[in-house]
Amino acid sequence: MNLLEMMKLEILSLNLVEPIDIVNHIYKRTGEIFEYDPFHNLSDTIEKSAQKEIDIYNIDNLYVDCYKWAHIFINLLNAFGIKAKTTSSGGVHVYVLVTINKERYQFDLASKKGDLMRIKFGLNTVNNCIIKNENGQKKIIKMSEQNEPTEKEKKLQTMKEKLALIRRKYSQEDYIYLVYKLIEELLKDHKGLVGYSSGTTYIKHLLSLFLDENNKEFKPTFVKFFNSDDRTFFRVYRIIRNDKEHYFTYKHQPNGEYIMKEETQKQIDEYIRSYDAANAYNIYRNPIRRSGMIAHA
Numbered sequence: 004m005n006l007l008e009m010m011k012l013e014i015l016s017l018n019l020v021e022p023i024d025i026v027n028h029i030y031k032r033t034g035e036i037f038e039y040d041p042f043h044n045l046s047d048t049i050e051k052s053a054q055k056e057i058d059i060y061n062i063d064n065l066y067v068d069c070y071k072w073a074h075i076f077i078n079l080l081n082a083f084g085i086k087a088k089t090t091s092s093g094g095v096h097v098y099v100l101v102t103i104n105k106e107r108y109q110f111d112l113a114s115k116k117g118d119l120m121r122i123k124f125g126l127n128t129v130n131n132c133i134i135k136n137e138n139g140q141k142k143i144i145k146m147s148e149q150n151e152p153t154e155k156e157k158k159l160q161t162m163k164e165k166l167a168l169i170r171r172k173y174s175q176e177d178y179i180y181l182v183y184k185l186i187e188e189l190l191k192d193h194k195g196l197v198g199y200s201s202g203t204t205y206i207k208h209l210l211s212l213f214l215d216e217n218n219k220e221f222k223p224t225f226v227k228f229f230n231s232d233d234r235t236f237f238r239v240y241r242i243i244r245n246d247k248e249h250y251f252t253y254k255h256q257p258n259g260e261y262i263m264k265e266e267t268q269k270q271i272d273e274y275i276r277s278y279d280a281a282n283a284y285n286i287y288r289n290p291i292r293r294s295g296m297i298a299h300a
Contacts, residue, residue, distance in 0.1 A: 004062040006036075006075070007082055014083075022085050022103045026110070027146070029079050030131055033072065034112055034122030039200035040066035041229070041236040066234075069097045069113035076110065098130075107134040109143065120204040123197050125155035159212060166213055176244045182213045183242060183251050183265075190253075190263045199236040202253055202261050206240075228278045239271060 010029055019025050057074040059082070067075065073089045076099050080087045087101045098111035111130035112118050118130045127147040135142040152160070162185070170178055186209050190202065197205070207223070214221035225240045237254035250271050253263045 005060050006062045007059045007079060010079055010082075022083070023108070025083050026080060026085060026101055026103070026108070027131065029076065030110055030112065030118075030128075031122055033076060033079075034119050034128075037065050037067045037072060037075075037119070038198035039113060039119050040068050040071075041199045042066075042231075042234060043068040067113065069111075072113050073097045073099050076112070100134075108132065108146075109134055117201075117204045117208070120197075120201040120208070123201050124193065124205050125153050126208075127153055127156065159209070163212055176242070179214065179242055180244045180249060182210065183240070183249075185213070186210070187251065187263045187265065197261060199238075199253070199255070199261060202263075203238055206253060206263065228274060230278075239266075239274065 010032065013032065014025055014028060017028065019028055057071060057078060059075060059078045062075075077087045077089065080101065085101065085103065087099050089097050090100050091097050096114070098109060098114065101108040101110060109130075109132045112122075114130045116129055118128045120126075121128050127150050129145055129147065131146045133144045133146060135144060166182070166185075173181060186206060189209065190205070193202075193205075210221045210223055223240050224242070225238050227236060227238050229236045235255050237252055240251045240253075242249050242251075248268065250266045250268070251263055252266050253261060255261050
């Protein structure tokens with residue numbers, strides 16, 4: 004894919020002239036096009052990422068980590084005469100600083116806060132910011148701060164309010180199960196548009212939106228499986244309801260789409276038998292037992 008040519012044609016057709024409008028368009032479009040690489044934590048993947056030259060005239064892989072995306076973004080901006088450079092956070096995470104007419108901006112599509120996810124699911128972004136210097140102090144202002152909520156955000160807020168009205172009718176376990184079933188339905192509209200990383204980040208966002216109490220983030224219980232041969236991940240969530248375990252998977256289908264669905268104990272047991280060190284792999288390298296599901300932030 005000739006990404007630079009694609010961006011030139013889009014910017015021309017939209018009649019974008021102002022540099023900041025061009026930057027914001029490229030930021031959004033790279034968020035729509037690329038998917039975060041779920042294998043980024045594996046050391047050999049990181050090393051290969053840092054060594055591989057990024058060719059914006061011939062993009063052959065739509066999986067990125069922070070390093071790959073930053074260099075794609077910078078190369079695209081440079082092609083439009085816009086100054087940009089990478090900077091790091093703690094020497095681990097990389098993001099991009101852009102300078103336009105002495106104004107400084109920060110762009111961080113691959114942050115854990117999830118603009119890659121937010122763009123795909125129609126939410127306002129939070130990691131494209133203006134950097135101001137006020138009384139000698141650096142101040143980061145989100146560019147979306149003045150934006151109205153998107154249509155998707157309005158719909159989700161309405162759902163949250165409706166759920167709040169009926170919440171007291173359910174036990175805590177039944178209510179959590181109801182929310183998982185709701186998320187299962189909500190994801191059906193996006194199954195062909197997103198991958199593992201964006202999908203699981205959105206699930207986390209919805210669980211926190213619908214289940215948080217006193218601003219305390221809801222932390223689901225899950226385990227992750229991956230197959231290194233075909234580079235696929237999937238996740239199994241577990242909840243307890245009336246002393247019975249229920250499982251929901253977020254998993255790729257044969258056609259490449261990811262969907263969330265409730266699965267039986269029999270199917271979960273089959274995953275446990277199939278994903279071992281000799282076949283595919285569990286990311287934790289340990290046998291999974293029903294009593295050993297792992298909780299994560």
